[in-house]
Amino acid sequence: MAEPGCELCEAQRITPWLHEDDLCFVAECESCGVPMVVLREHRVEVSEAELDHMIGRLEQAGRDFFGERRFFVDKVRRQIPDHFHAHARPYLFDRLR
Ligand SMILES: [Zn+2]
Numbered sequence: 001m002a003e004p005g006c007e008l009c010e011a012q013r014i015t016p017w018l019h020e021d022d023l024c025f026v027a028e029c030e031s032c033g034v035p036m037v038v039l040r041e042h043r044v045e046v047s048e049a050e051l052d053h054m055i056g057r058l059e060q061a062g063r064d065f066f067g068e069r070r071f072f073v074d075k076v077r078r079q080i081p082d083h084f085h086a087h088a089r090p091y092l093f094d095r096l097r
């Protein structure tokens with residue numbers, strides 16, 4: 001179910017999409033500029049299978065996006081706490097190398 005006013009439910013294609021299927025999509029996050037997996041439903045409770053699937057897609061997109069750069073999966077939802085999404089973020093100190 002879509003929640004009115006939820007940015008993730010609106011799923012506007014303002015940034016490139018890296019993957020999409022029936023459960024989720026992976027897009028570049030507008031604010032962070034890194035791959036972000038978004039559940040296609042407005043909820044945060046996900047089954048282990050759904051979580052595995054989404055994190056798997058995010059890690060694949062992260063490998064394509066970052067190449068040799070290492071990254072980690074950040075499941076903290078800072079701006080939209082009530083809709084499941086996760087970011088693939090680079091380790092900051094790797095930039096110094
Ligand atoms: Zn939502």
Ligand SMILES: [Zn+2]
Nearest residue numbers: 029031032087
């Ligand atoms: Zn973000």
